[in-house]
Amino acid sequence: MYSSEFEEIVQKRRSVRIYDQDAPFDETAVKRSLDRAILSPNSSNMQLWEFYWVKKKEVREALASACLGQSAAKTANNLIVFVTRQDRWKEHAKWNLEGLNKQFEGKELTKRDKRALDYYGKLMPLVYRHDPFGVMTLLRRMIVFYQGLTKPFLRIINHGDQRVMTHKSCALAAQTFMLSMTAEGYDTCPMEGFDRKLVSKILNLPAAAEITMIVACGKGKEEGIYSARTRVPNEEVIVVV
Ligand SMILES: Cc1cc2nc3c(=O)[nH]c(=O)nc-3n(C[C@H](O)[C@H](O)[C@H](O)COP(=O)(O)O)c2cc1C
Incomplete structure (x- = not known):
């Protein structure tokens, strides 16, 4: 239904590394794009993310330096820092649980309803709880080992698995944001080239x-596209099974 519009957006989005600071820039487009990013799919709807919308010149300048002086960061109108907040799992599991309880108020609970309540009440703590001595990791490792012997089982065990989970969802939000900005007539450049310690300090992250x-993000200049868009052959990466 929207195939041609979507094709156009995907084809148009490029990583643009120089922005025209004299061109008009409508910050409401950023707001709309962030609102859309929030609607991205995310693991268990736990929403363990935050999006820092950096508009202030002095903060942008500090971040540009923390982004190793990259021109995309130096010339951007705004910067959005996509952050994972795994530490918020308890609040967000509770939030989901309360939402479900509200939905189910006055209703006789079906099996599916009970499963949904257990999902946030019991499974999420098991998946996300973390302790400095690694007791939970050991417990998860044992559960996964024994349960996995006889049936397919979710193999989320350690902090690394939890981190992958939260970063996956956060990256999807970043992609929604970038495609939305393209649809709004602006350009973007995702960056992982930054000093994470400095960025955390600048934004006072926990x-x-x-x-x-x-x-x-901003209005890209033509010379901000550094080279033609290339990809290895599709047959190499699309594996039909
Ligand atoms: C996670 C991630 C990190 C990236 N980091 C940088 C970066 O630090 N600096 C940069 O100029 N481009 C960065 N890029 C942009 C890629 O170089 C770019 O997406 C790739 O070359 C494909 O080009 P296209 O986005 O124009 O299709 C990054 C892209 C992704 C997805």
């Missing part, structure tokens, strides 16, 4: 927060 990527 210790548990991790930066997925920083997205520069």
Whole structure:
């Protein structure tokens, strides 16, 4: 239904590394794009993310330096820092649980309803709880080992698995944001070339927060596209099974 419009957006989006700072820039397009990013699919609807919308010149300048002086960061009108907040799992599991309880108020609970309540009440703590001594990791490892012997089982065990989970969702939000900005007539550049310690300090991020990527945005200049768009042959990466 929207195939040709979507094709156009995907074809038009490029990583643009120089922005025209004299061109008009409508920040409401950023707001709309962030609102759309929030609607991105995310693991268990836990929404363990934050999006720092950096408009202030002095903060942008500090971030540009933390982005190793990359021109995309130096010339962008705004920067969006996509951050994971795994540490918020408890609040967000509770939020989901309360939402479900509200939905189910006065209703006789079906099996599916009970499963949904258990999902946030029991499974999420098991998946996300973390302790400095690794007790939960050991517990998960044992559960996964024994359960996995006889049936397919979700193999989320350690902090690395949890980090992958949160970064996946956050990266999807960044992609929604970038495609939306293209649809709004602007350009973006995702960046992982930054000093994460410095960025955390500039934004005063809590210790548990991790930066997925920083997205520069503005009205791109033609010379901001550094080279033709190339990809290895599709047959190499699309594996039909
Ligand atoms: C996670 C990620 C990190 C990236 N980091 C940088 C970066 O630090 N600096 C940069 O100029 N481009 C960066 N890029 C942009 C890629 O170089 C670019 O997407 C790729 O070359 C394909 O070009 P296209 O986006 O124009 O299709 C990054 C892209 C992604 C997805």
